[in-house]
Amino acid sequence: MSRARSRTLLVVGGVAVAALVAGIFAGTRITSPADAAARTAPPDASEVTVPVELRTLNSEVVTRGDVSAAGAVDVVPEVGGLETPPVVTGQVPEVGAEITEGTALLEIVGRPLVVLAGELPMYRSLRPGMSGPDVEQLEVTLQRLGLDPGEVDDEYTAATGDAVEELFERIGYEPPEPDPQAAAELEAAQDAVDAAEDAVRQAEQALDAAGAGPADAERVAAENAVAQAKRDLAAAKKQGDRTLIAQAEDQVRLAEAQLDDLLDGRDTSVEEAALDTAKDQLAAAREDRDTAAASAGTPLPASEVVFVPSLPRRVDEVHVRRGGQVNGAVMSVSGATLVVTANVDDAARELLAEEMPVAIELPSGTEVAGTIAAIEEAEGDGATGHDVTVAPGELTPEQVEELRGANVRLTIPVESTDGDVLAVPLAALTAGPGGESRVQVLRAGVAELVEVEVGLTAQGYAEVSAVDGELAEGDLVVVGESADADPDAEAETET
Numbered sequence: 001m002s003r004a005r006s007r008t009l010l011v012v013g014g015v016a017v018a019a020l021v022a023g024i025f026a027g028t029r030i031t032s033p034a035d036a037a038a039r040t041a042p043p044d045a046s047e048v049t050v051p052v053e054l055r056t057l058n059s060e061v062v063t064r065g066d067v068s069a070a071g072a073v074d075v076v077p078e079v080g081g082l083e084t085p086p087v088v089t090g091q092v093p094e095v096g097a098e099i100t101e102g103t104a105l106l107e108i109v110g111r112p113l114v115v116l117a118g119e120l121p122m123y124r125s126l127r128p129g130m131s132g133p134d135v136e137q138l139e140v141t142l143q144r145l146g147l148d149p150g151e152v153d154d155e156y157t158a159a160t161g162d163a164v165e166e167l168f169e170r171i172g173y174e175p176p177e178p179d180p181q182a183a184a185e186l187e188a189a190q191d192a193v194d195a196a197e198d199a200v201r202q203a204e205q206a207l208d209a210a211g212a213g214p215a216d217a218e219r220v221a222a223e224n225a226v227a228q229a230k231r232d233l234a235a236a237k238k239q240g241d242r243t244l245i246a247q248a249e250d251q252v253r254l255a256e257a258q259l260d261d262l263l264d265g266r267d268t269s270v271e272e273a274a275l276d277t278a279k280d281q282l283a284a285a286r287e288d289r290d291t292a293a294a295s296a297g298t299p300l301p302a303s304e305v306v307f308v309p310s311l312p313r314r315v316d317e318v319h320v321r322r323g324g325q326v327n328g329a330v331m332s333v334s335g336a337t338l339v340v341t342a343n344v345d346d347a348a349r350e351l352l353a354e355e356m357p358v359a360i361e362l363p364s365g366t367e368v369a370g371t372i373a374a375i376e377e378a379e380g381d382g383a384t385g386h387d388v389t390v391a392p393g394e395l396t397p398e399q400v401e402e403l404r405g406a407n408v409r410l411t412i413p414v415e416s417t418d419g420d421v422l423a424v425p426l427a428a429l430t431a432g433p434g435g436e437s438r439v440q441v442l443r444a445g446v447a448e449l450v451e452v453e454v455g456l457t458a459q460g461y462a463e464v465s466a467v468d469g470e471l472a473e474g475d476l477v478v479v480g481e482s483a484d485a486d487p488d489a490e491a492e493t494e495t
Contacts, residue, residue: 049442049476052464055423059415059458061351065342065390067403069334071309072316075105076329077113078122078302084109086303086326093315099333101311102145104171106320106330111304112173113330116141118307127179127299130156137307138300142167161297175298182296189289196282203275210268222259229255310335338403340370340390342410343378349386351414358390361409362402369393372412415456422471423461427479429454439464440478441471447478 079086090107099105104112118137126135135156139149142163150159165175233248317332340360344352358370373391378384390410392403428439432451441448450471455463464471 047440047442047447047478048480049478050425050428052471052473052475052477053423053461054420054473055461056420057417057423057456057458057461057463058413059351059456061344061348061410061412061414063342063344063348063388063410063412064407065340065388065410067338067340067406067408069314069316069404070337070339072332072334073308074329075115075306075308075331075333077106077108077306077326079108079326081125081301082109082303088320088322088324088326088330090322092318092320092322093331095315095318097315098312099315101141102167102171104173105306108303108326111301112168112171113303114167114171114305115311116305116307117144117309117311119309120307122302122305122307125299125302126156127182128156128158128161128294128297135160139163158294158297161299164300165298176301176304178296178299182292186289186292186296189285189292192285193282193289196278196285199278200275200282203271203278207268207271207275210271218262219259222255222262226252226255226259308333338392338395338400339373340392340403340408340410342388342390343385344388345385349375352388352412356412356414359411359413360390360392360403361411362399363406363408364402368395368399370410415458417456417463421455421463422465422473424464424477425479426457426460426462428477429462429464436467437464439471441469442476442478 077086086108088106088108089110091104091112092106093099099115101115101117103115105115106113116138118141120134120137123134126138131154133154136152136154138156139152139160142149142160143152145167147163147166148159149163150157168175229248229252233245233252236244236248313333313335315331316334318330319328319332320326320330340358352372352375354372354375356372358372360368360370362368370390370392372388374389376387376389378387395403424439429452430438430440432438432449436451437454438449438451441450448469450469451467452464452471453467455465457463
């Protein structure tokens with residue numbers, strides 16, 4: 001019995017120990033309502049501070065813009081006056097080729113299409129005798145190319161035609177042929193000049209002959225007549241016959257007068273009048289010849305010249321091929337100068353002005369300098385804001401190709417501080433009861449309000465200087481408060 005009772009006591013003791021352990025464990029898992037509330041309450045907030053910095057602030061406008069070539073235009077030759085189909089026979093340029101002034105842009109029916117710079121299109125063929133603003137534009141262009149069109153005015157003269165002739169010879173083509181009728185009139189006028197010159201020469205010869213002295217035989221005969229008359233007078237005086245003497249004296253006077261006339265020269269008034277008439281006729285013939293020559297000077301057919309606003313330019317598209325026919329635009333050319341166009345809102349527009357510097361970021365990441373060339377109100381359906389045109393500075397050929405057609409980042413500095421200034425984040429600024437600006441400085445755990453004057457604000461910072469109180473680099477200013485995680489979220493997790 002004693003052995004059985006011992007086993008019973010052991011079992012009871014083991015159960016009691018197990019119950020005690022279970023009770024202790026359960027006690028650790030029991031949370032009172034007060035404890036639960038304490039554990040789920042939000043923690044005390046604490047200030048978030050940042051140090052006051054010394055930094056240079058830069059206010060800038062950052063936007064993006066599309067790169068394009070300035071002034072793209074379509075080249076449309078005037079081929080309506082051609083007598084044959086406008087077949088392209090050569091000189092077709094490749095896309096990307098640069099075209100310069102005074103060169104053959106294309107060859108149509110064996111004739112060049114010369115490209116020149118000018119605002120007015122080639123709307124008619126030009127020839128000597130014409131006038132107008134298109135003539136003046138042509139003469140200005142010829143003079144710019146080092147050709148001499150004579151006086152630069154609105155009159156197409158023979159000198160203008162000579163300059164046009166030299167232009168075509170310079171690029172290796174025969175000059176345009178003059179009008180056939182004008183050429184025939186010039187030939188006839190030149191024949192008239194030749195005839196008038198012959199008449200003048202003949203009249204001059206006649207005058208020379210009339211004004212020359214007598215031949216020796218004529219002079220000797222006249223002298224002999226005088227001598228004979230004197231001998232007859234001497235014989236009459238010997239005879240004493242007054243009548244014979246008087247007759248002999250008359251004969252002497254006549255012979256002497258005839259000798260004097262012969263020695264003094266002949267009357268050439270008739271020959272002189274004939275020469276004057278011949279010279280007048282020659283002058284008139286030459287004037288007619290000059291007029292005809294002006295009309296028959298080198299013309300400029302409309303089909304052989306095209307004007308574009310500026311040169312040099314780049315060929316963007318070619319719409320013709322050798323052997324094909326011209327029908328409208330033969331190619332599209334754009335200015336060799338690239339521009340970047342960006343659109344900004346009204347607020348940014350107020351900060352910008354022409355000639356302001358711009359940093360242009362190339363697709364490769366490098367930057368090139370540029371300037372604002374123009375600011376205009378955006379036009380077109382649905383357009384808003386303002387279009388800003390930026391002209392890049394000097395570019396390398398590689399940069400030109402990289403920029404062409406790209407969309408690039410533009411940074412436009414608007415304002416900057418003069419070196420480093422005290423700066424705080426914008427979040428550190430608060431407004432006082434009187435509208436003054438303040439920052440809250442934390443010193444040794446104690447917050448102190450310092451009134452400040454705010455200068456330039458940029459890049460999320462504001463330039464500040466203390467008005468009432470002290471503020472220095474490294475001082476900690478309050479920018480907000482922080483707390484632990486969301487208490488509601490913690491309570492849900494606890495539940």
